Amino acid sequence: MADETETYDLSREQELRIEVGHGQLVQVILQDGTAEIFGTEIAKGASVKLPGGKHALFTWSGASVDVKGVYEECYVASETPMVEYVNISSVLDERRNVAKSDSTKEMNGPRVALVGPTDVGKSTLCKLLCNYAVRKGWSPLFVDLDLGQNNIGPPSTIGAVQVDRALDATDGFVNLTDLPLVYFHGDTSPGNNPDLYKHLVEKLSTMVDQRGNTNPDSRSSGLVLNTMGWVDGAGYKLLLHALDAFKITDVLVVGQDKLHAGLARDFRGKTQFATKTPVQVWQVKKSGGVVERSPQFRRQTREAVIKSYFYGADGELSPSSTSIEFGKVSIFKIGSGPRAPSSALPIGQKTSADPLRVTTVAPSMALLNSVLAVSHGKTTGEIPNTNVAGFIFVTEVDMVNKKLTYMSPTGGGLPSRNLITGTLKWIET
Ligand code: ATP
Ligand code: MN
Numbered sequence: 001m002a003d004e005t006e007t008y009d010l011s012r013e014q015e016l017r018i019e020v021g022h023g024q025l026v027q028v029i030l031q032d033g034t035a036e037i038f039g040t041e042i043a044k045g046a047s048v049k050l051p052g053g054k055h056a057l058f059t060w061s062g063a064s065v066d067v068k069g070v071y072e073e074c075y076v077a078s079e080t081p082m083v084e085y086v087n088i089s090s091v092l093d094e095r096r097n098v099a100k101s102d103s104t105k106e107m108n109g110p111r112v113a114l115v116g117p118t119d120v121g122k123s124t125l126c127k128l129l130c131n132y133a134v135r136k137g138w139s140p141l142f143v144d145l146d147l148g149q150n151n152i153g154p155p156s157t158i159g160a161v162q163v164d165r166a167l168d169a170t171d172g173f174v175n176l177t178d179l180p181l182v183y184f185h186g187d188t189s190p191g192n193n194p195d196l197y198k199h200l201v202e203k204l205s206t207m208v209d210q211r212g213n214t215n216p217d218s219r220s221s222g223l224v225l226n227t228m229g230w231v232d233g234a235g236y237k238l239l240l241h242a243l244d245a246f247k248i249t250d251v252l253v254v255g256q257d258k259l260h261a262g263l264a265r266d267f268r269g270k271t272q273f274a275t276k277t278p279v280q281v282w283q284v285k286k287s288g289g290v291v292e293r294s295p296q297f298r299r300q301t302r303e304a305v306i307k308s309y310f311y312g313a314d315g316e317l318s319p320s321s322t323s324i325e326f327g328k329v330s331i332f333k334i335g336s337g338p339r340a341p342s343s344a345l346p347i348g349q350k351t352s353a354d355p356l357r358v359t360t361v362a363p364s365m366a367l368l369n370s371v372l373a374v375s376h377g378k379t380t381g382e383i384p385n386t387n388v389a390g391f392i393f394v395t396e397v398d399m400v401n402k403k404l405t406y407m408s409p410t411g412g413g414l415p416s417r418n419l420i421t422g423t424l425k426w427i428e429t
Helices: 082-101 123-134 194-214 214-220 234-245 259-268 295-311 380-385
Strands: 005-008 013-020 026-033 047-050 053-059 063-069 073-077 110-113 139-145 157-162 179-183 223-224 248-254 282-284 320-325 331-335 356-362 372-375 386-398 403-406 418-423
Touching: 005 073, 013 026, 013 063, 026 053, 063 214, 082 123, 082 214, 082 282, 110 123, 110 234, 110 259, 123 139, 123 223, 123 248, 139 194, 139 386, 157 194, 179 194, 179 234, 179 386, 194 234, 248 259, 248 386, 259 282, 320 386, 356 380, 356 418
Parallel strands: 110 223, 110 248, 139 223, 248 282, 331 418
Antiparallel strands: 005 063, 013 053, 013 073, 026 047, 026 063, 139 157, 157 179, 320 403, 331 356, 372 386, 372 418, 386 403
């Protein structure tokens, strides 16, 4: 709690867990020994800033760590599943080696998916597995299909990025060389337009395959796929669709026996790729450090992610404000909003809404505070099929002078005049 520096001495394989509230900041300094944050090694003497969130600093060999700042919780844990996690990582490395030395080029590296209900540590394990692969010289592709808490793009997106160096301990996937490939769904949950979600998942997987075909390194490194925490009913169907679209070879189920049993049953006898290797469904231990996050904490996290998109994680970007005439941009919406359940329609009549239909949105006050995607799509037809260049948010709609004012992270003109709106809003605080 206090603002003074406290020193924690960790023995081998212990973990220091720190819960920082939104708006709080903690600094940790490794004074002695070795330590890593979800697989990212931290340098001795360097100050690592931990923003609002739940963090853990693990040591394989022992460490002395200084902690300074305001936090909600800070304690040392001796029980962690880290040994199990490195073992998994070694098995995957072995498969990468096999793929790399295969002269027929038919073998692919492991395509691993992390699945499980909310708050089991899926996203954290993705980071860890990517980092451990990078530390062994691989550069896996990280794919995040979680619209709610995406680690690559802002909320309401799915994306992929090649991880060619250890992730930043606090900024995560932001500071990589590769430019992320991002698709905009428009909603923080796929429920209102699951068909659009499936469509975008397929688009992303096709792009990922094309890259794998041209880049041998990425082919043998394989991929790490993060999925959403909605795992029953329609969510389970979307999950199966995603695992199939990405030709997943290994499903890592975290923290739910029922889900593991269901997936093991559904994948029994299934093989992946020309190699005819059976899809493996693993059961993975949930870390005791994983903290349940309230809907409010999740909302705050989403807001923090949007803020750091525009301002940078350390406020290093200075977004500029631009006014533009309504006529200079086209604003589109994909899908026709929530569909009436088929039970509400006369028997035999299908819902007429086309989930991929693109409609033009006339500028109105409803756009105020909207986060809009800037599409690479050049025609209406291309809008639902194309990745996005970036995002802007609308700070003012002037109906009298027919102008809107927006902020963009880099300032200046838009790379495209085609914008997509969804339900994503952000109010600057
Ligand atoms: P969601 O379903 O919301 O996507 P998830 O399954 O991806 O959740 P994570 O986001 O990985 O779960 O973990 C939940 C929270 O617990 C995160 O804030 C993460 O930083 C934290 N966490 C994970 N592992 C640990 C740990 N060992 N010690 C402390 N905090 C941890
Ligand atoms: Mn997650």
